[in-house]
Amino acid sequence: AKEKGRNNFQFFTSEMNAHAFERMTMETWLRKALERQEFALHYQPQVDIGSHRIVGMEALLRWNQPDVGMIPPVQFIPVAEDTGLIVPIGEWVLLEACSQNKAWQDEGLPHLRVAVNMSGRQFRQKNLVEVISSILKKTGLEPECLELEITESIAMVNADETVTKLHALKAMGIRISMDDFGTGHSSLSYLKQFPIDTLKIDKSFVQDLTRDSTDNTIAAAIAAMARGLKMKIITEGVETEEQLTCLKGMQQGDVQGYYFSHPLPPGEFAALLRGGQPL
Numbered sequence: 001a002k003e004k005g006r007n008n009f010q011f012f013t014s015e016m017n018a019h020a021f022e023r024m025t026m027e028t029w030l031r032k033a034l035e036r037q038e039f040a041l042h043y044q045p046q047v048d049i050g051s052h053r054i055v056g057m058e059a060l061l062r063w064n065q066p067d068v069g070m071i072p073p074v075q076f077i078p079v080a081e082d083t084g085l086i087v088p089i090g091e092w093v094l095l096e097a098c099s100q101n102k103a104w105q106d107e108g109l110p111h112l113r114v115a116v117n118m119s120g121r122q123f124r125q126k127n128l129v130e131v132i133s134s135i136l137k138k139t140g141l142e143p144e145c146l147e148l149e150i151t152e153s154i155a156m157v158n159a160d161e162t163v164t165k166l167h168a169l170k171a172m173g174i175r176i177s178m179d180d181f182g183t184g185h186s187s188l189s190y191l192k193q194f195p196i197d198t199l200k201i202d203k204s205f206v207q208d209l210t211r212d213s214t215d216n217t218i219a220a221a222i223a224a225m226a227r228g229l230k231m232k233i234i235t236e237g238v239e240t241e242e243q244l245t246c247l248k249g250m251q252q253g254d255v256q257g258y259y260f261s262h263p264l265p266p267g268e269f270a271a272l273l274r275g276g277q278p279l
């Protein structure tokens with residue numbers, strides 16, 4: 001089988017470049033991954049910056065492809081997006097995240113919010129509001145316990161449509177956060193029209209926080225703006241005590257990052273919740 005695989009590879013590379021080959025293979029695999037149950041969600045805690053208590057979690061998609069092992073989301077999500085497969089995959093993510101969160105609540109664990117990443121194509125889906133509403137109904141999760149993460153680039157594609165859609169989602173009680181804030185083509189004038197609950201400060205502003213005064217200034221300015229707009233803040237990518245100390249000096253809100261925990265498989269995340277807090 002190995003020999004045949006190699007021949008196949010040579011055949012394809014003589015006809016097209018290696019990139020196209022990889023893409024085709026991945027697309028074929030990706031089409032089967034849902035029915036073969038190769039996806040899983042890992043959960044990363046979001047903690048209150050003052051108390052270090054877990055207040056929420058971000059669901060992060062993992063693909064365990066049997067032949068090659070773990071494929072990171074940055075590699076397959078663009079392919080899923082281009083092929084449209086992101087729509088059924090994204091729906092699976094929503095259903096899984098909501099039903100897992102509800103199962104933990106039913107077990108007596110604290111009612112937390114679970115944040116789910118939206119892709120552009122998924123967000124622009126005509127019936128997104130209905131899909132989410134039916135998932136909430138099916139799982140019994142309170143809408144307040146679901147947070148959707150969109151990015152500035154997703155929001156700005158058709159800003160008027162985004163405003164309408166976000167209002168419909170907000171009316172259901174769902175929370176909205178602006179992911180990777182500060183890295184996209186943000187339009188601050190639109191920010192006040194989008195009904196956003198949370199600004200998620202991108203990890204690129206955290207990395208050099210203690211050394212680079214420019215990043216300090218930017219992170220502090222975003223925090224001040226969020227306060228003014230009555231939005232919450234989550235800072236992601238917090239890896240060191242130094243970064244955390246620096247953030248504590250300038251903002252309230254929540255933090256997320258390897259300093260507290262890597263994204264964990266459900267069993268380990270539940271153990272973290274049961275183990276008592278704060279982290």
Ligand code: C2E
Nearest residue numbers: 060061073074093117118119237238239256257258259263
């Ligand atoms: P993101 O939404 O910005 O997610 C945060 C990423 O930062 C995650 O990578 C997470 O593991 C990583 N991270 C967390 N803490 C730290 C830290 O302290 N330092 C550093 N350097 N990184 C940290 P991951 O899981 O590989 O996901 C990458 C991206 O893939 C996500 O970026 C998101 O854009 C996308 N993604 C993940 N799951 C989904 C999903 O279910 N649907 C969609 N549409 N996109 C997803």
Ligand code: CA
Nearest residue numbers: 058117149179
């Ligand atoms: Ca995210």
Ligand code: CA
Nearest residue numbers: 179180202236
């Ligand atoms: Ca992010």
Ligand code: CA
Nearest residue numbers: 117151179180
């Ligand atoms: Ca991102």
